[in-house]
Amino acid sequence: MDKILELNLEDFSVVVEPGVTHKALNTHLRDSGLWFPVDPGADASLCGMVATGASGTNAVRYGTMRENVLNLEVVLPGGELLHTAGLGRHFRKSAAGYNLTGLFVGSEGTLGLITAATLRLHPAPEATVVATCAFPSVQAAVDSTVHILQAAVPVARIEFLDDVTMDACNKHSQLNCSVAPTLFLEFHGSEQVLAEQLQRAEEITQDNGAFHFSSAKEAEERSRLWAARHSAWYAVLALRPGYKGYSTDVCVPISRLPEILVQTKEDLKAQGLTGAILGHVGDGNFHCLLLVDPEDPEELHRVMAFSELLGRRALALHGTCTGEHGIGLGKRQLLQEEVGAVGMETMRRLKAMLDPRGLMNPGKVL
Amino acid sequence: MDKILELNLEDFSVVVEPGVTHKALNTHLRDSGLWFPVDPGADASLCGMVATGASGTNAVRYGTMRENVLNLEVVLPGGELLHTAGLGRHFRKSAAGYNLTGLFVGSEGTLGLITAATLRLHPAPEATVVATCAFPSVQAAVDSTVHILQAAVPVARIEFLDDVTMDACNKHSQLNCSVAPTLFLEFHGSEQVLAEQLQRAEEITQDNGAFHFSSAKEAEERSRLWAARHSAWYAVLALRPGYKGYSTDVCVPISRLPEILVQTKEDLKAQGLTGAILGHVGDGNFHCLLLVDPEDPEELHRVMAFSELLGRRALALHGTCTGEHGIGLGKRQLLQEEVGAVGMETMRRLKAMLDPRGLMNPGKVL
Numbered sequence: 220m221d222k223i224l225e226l227n228l229e230d231f232s233v234v235v236e237p238g239v240t241h242k243a244l245n246t247h248l249r250d251s252g253l254w255f256p257v258d259p260g261a262d263a264s265l266c267g268m269v270a271t272g273a274s275g276t277n278a279v280r281y282g283t284m285r286e287n288v289l290n291l292e293v294v295l296p297g298g299e300l301l302h303t304a305g306l307g308r309h310f311r312k313s314a315a316g317y318n319l320t321g322l323f324v325g326s327e328g329t330l331g332l333i334t335a336a337t338l339r340l341h342p343a344p345e346a347t348v349v350a351t352c353a354f355p356s357v358q359a360a361v362d363s364t365v366h367i368l369q370a371a372v373p374v375a376r377i378e379f380l381d382d383v384t385m386d387a388c389n390k391h392s393q394l395n396c397s398v399a400p401t402l403f404l405e406f407h408g409s410e411q412v413l414a415e416q417l418q419r420a421e422e423i424t425q426d427n428g429a430f431h432f433s434s435a436k437e438a439e440e441r442s443r444l445w446a447a448r449h450s451a452w453y454a455v456l457a458l459r460p461g462y463k464g465y466s467t468d469v470c471v472p473i474s475r476l477p478e479i480l481v482q483t484k485e486d487l488k489a490q491g492l493t494g495a496i497l498g499h500v501g502d503g504n505f506h507c508l509l510l511v512d513p514e515d516p517e518e519l520h521r522v523m524a525f526s527e528l529l530g531r532r533a534l535a536l537h538g539t540c541t542g543e544h545g546i547g548l549g550k551r552q553l554l555q556e557e558v559g560a561v562g563m564e565t566m567r568r569l570k571a572m573l574d575p576r577g578l579m580n581p582g583k584v585l
Numbered sequence: 586m587d588k589i590l591e592l593n594l595e596d597f598s599v600v601v602e603p604g605v606t607h608k609a610l611n612t613h614l615r616d617s618g619l620w621f622p623v624d625p626g627a628d629a630s631l632c633g634m635v636a637t638g639a640s641g642t643n644a645v646r647y648g649t650m651r652e653n654v655l656n657l658e659v660v661l662p663g664g665e666l667l668h669t670a671g672l673g674r675h676f677r678k679s680a681a682g683y684n685l686t687g688l689f690v691g692s693e694g695t696l697g698l699i700t701a702a703t704l705r706l707h708p709a710p711e712a713t714v715v716a717t718c719a720f721p722s723v724q725a726a727v728d729s730t731v732h733i734l735q736a737a738v739p740v741a742r743i744e745f746l747d748d749v750t751m752d753a754c755n756k757h758s759q760l761n762c763s764v765a766p767t768l769f770l771e772f773h774g775s776e777q778v779l780a781e782q783l784q785r786a787e788e789i790t791q792d793n794g795a796f797h798f799s800s801a802k803e804a805e806e807r808s809r810l811w812a813a814r815h816s817a818w819y820a821v822l823a824l825r826p827g828y829k830g831y832s833t834d835v836c837v838p839i840s841r842l843p844e845i846l847v848q849t850k851e852d853l854k855a856q857g858l859t860g861a862i863l864g865h866v867g868d869g870n871f872h873c874l875l876l877v878d879p880e881d882p883e884e885l886h887r888v889m890a891f892s893e894l895l896g897r898r899a900l901a902l903h904g905t906c907t908g909e910h911g912i913g914l915g916k917r918q919l920l921q922e923e924v925g926a927v928g929m930e931t932m933r934r935l936k937a938m939l940d941p942r943g944l945m946n947p948g949k950v951l
Contacts, residue, residue, distance in 0.1 A: 229840035272680045305924045310836045311868045313905035314638045317932050321687030342737035371708035470676045474595035502677045539679035558671045566683050572938045
């Protein structure tokens with residue numbers, strides 16, 4: 220564990236080097252009373268999560284990597300070693316100069332190489348309860364989400380799974396859920412607080428027409444539900460043996476989610492594609508998992524066209540072409556449409572300033 | 586109210602133009618069920634709060650401006666109009682390109698002129714309760730703070746006031762509090778949740794030796810306490826009629842607070858200065874308000890030397906020379922010591938890239 224350094228329980232901070240995953244860190248933190256909540260689903264390297272600006276299921280309550288990185292050690296393209304908040308510093312806030320830490324979070328390796336990250340830790344929840352409920356429509360599920368957030372219920376996770384995903388999860392993970400738009404919710408707090416949060420969520424979802432609201436407190440049943448959620452990718456893949464998966468994501472203002480989800484379902488149908496929708500609905504972020512016949516290049520072409528259309532639909536609704544997957548190579552055109560000419564020019568000047576020879580992850584993002 | 590634009594209650598967002606203060610925005614939001622929690626104490630322009638990266642008493646729970654700005658309209662020094670997250674966009678998260686929004690928050694007007702800000706709103710608390718308690722020592726007050734945070738009590742405000750500040754507040758605001766290190770706490774939530782939070786906070790503070798724990802639910806009594814806190818500056822000024830006030834701030838990892846507070850008290854004594862200490866102790870951030878005889882240039886000189894020493898003490902404890910006041914002119918040397926040569930060079934290159942002619946707030950920060 221020599222790669223987990225400077226764990227400071229009183230200051231809620233830790234330094235990790237490349238290779239340490241969020242699961243390894245949380246295993247190390249077990250019994251400390253603290254944890255690192257950002258969880259992209261699959262086990263991932265924390266420094267990689269910094270570079271991609273990862274988020275995942277807990278972001279609605281605890282924020283994404285952008286809100287949970289206190290300092291970075293970065294090797295700049297010219298070879299200099301930069302400590303974005305100053306060497307060894309791990310304060311919770313500062314008004315000293317430009318926010319260099321924020322510049323590197325989510326830069327996808329194009330501005331420098333992250334060699335250590337100081338992360339902000341959170342108190343581990345005293346108790347946890349999970350709830351699931353099915354809805355007659357996407358609109359009802361999203362309305363419930365907005366009402367839960369407006370009621371200041373501090374939900375830790377609020378995940379949307381569409382009917383296709385639920386069908387796949389039922390089969391793959393031996394669930395027995397309704398094949399309908401569904402929310403998976405998780406609450407963190409004391410026993411008493413949880414009971415109240417659960418009751419309010421149940422009232423709100425039932426006001427919006429939810430059926431089959433059920434909750435689980437026992438660790439085993441909770442794990443089973445989240446394992447099903449985290450295995451959704453494999454569950455959907457199993458719907459069409461031999462097919463390959465293609466995944467994309469967008470993020471829109473929450474109020475526009477029903478509209479884009481309905482449009483997306485229609486697009487899938489019109490294109491004759493098999494796609495499952497699931498997402499971090501409390502942040503307005505969702506994924507579409509598409510199945511492609513590897514023998515059918517024409518289908519792959521349609522999948523790519525669908526993905527581009529989805530990105531443009533998000534942009535038209537004041538959203539972003541990617542909530543957490545990043546730009547990479549595939550979304551460079553969409554990024555231009557998203558931030559406009561002045562935004563692109565500013566990003567290009569940033570890249571040219573820090574990496575004039577174009578050494579860092581060349582061709583990506585811009 | 587033509588300067589408050591695009592209020593979107595379902596998406597928890599609003600656009601404000603320069604001149605709108607956080608009080609004006611919250612008055613506008615009254616009865617909407619939402620509010621903007623960042624509150625620097627004095628009434629301030631929201632776009633100015635973006636430029637300075639303001640925070641204040643609620644930051645421990647709701648974050649600073651850095652966590653609550655979704656998009657900015659900025660006139661760049663060359664005259665181009667930049668929308669940092671793309672024109673009209675107000676999503677909660679994104680992984681699309683570099684974080685330009687974060688670059689301008691806290692840049693103190695040196696990179697461009699902010700002409701509109703899209704802010705993230707939060708659900709207004711259903712109920713609020715305030716508590717005060719006095720401690721036998723600074724250490725006991727800080728230990729209580731750490732334990733409250735570790736216990737995941739979602740405290741909305743946790744403010745430290747030293748004995749000098751309490752004495753001044755007693756006199757100026759007709760309080761009847763102990764003249765001792767004191768915490769002012771505030772909790773937000775449902776009635777039931779508040780009762781539990783209050784009980785846990787009382788237990789924790791009493792375990793740490795607190796005396797005179799008292800709480801107030803009624804709006805009038807709560808207002809009286811926060812008015813006293815927000816008037817602390819004037820209360821301290823009133824200790825020495827005719828003197829002028831000089832204010833500085835630093836921020837350190839929370840565990841180092843007792844050490845630096847004790848050192849600071851000793852420094853004040855050694856320099857023969859009258860200074861009061863108060864701060865946002867949940868973030869490790871505190872202010873020192875110093876009184877200077879305007880007829881005594883030598884005293885002003887000692888105040889400046891004290892302020893520089895305080896900044897260096899914070900830096901030596903892995904902290905920052907300013908948690909929320911900013912660099913301006915006075916802390917440029919300390920910024921260099923804080924971020925080091927590579928950090929400064931990176932900031933200078935950023936400034937030169939965006940403002941090659943040095944037009945924007947010249948001479949500040951760098």
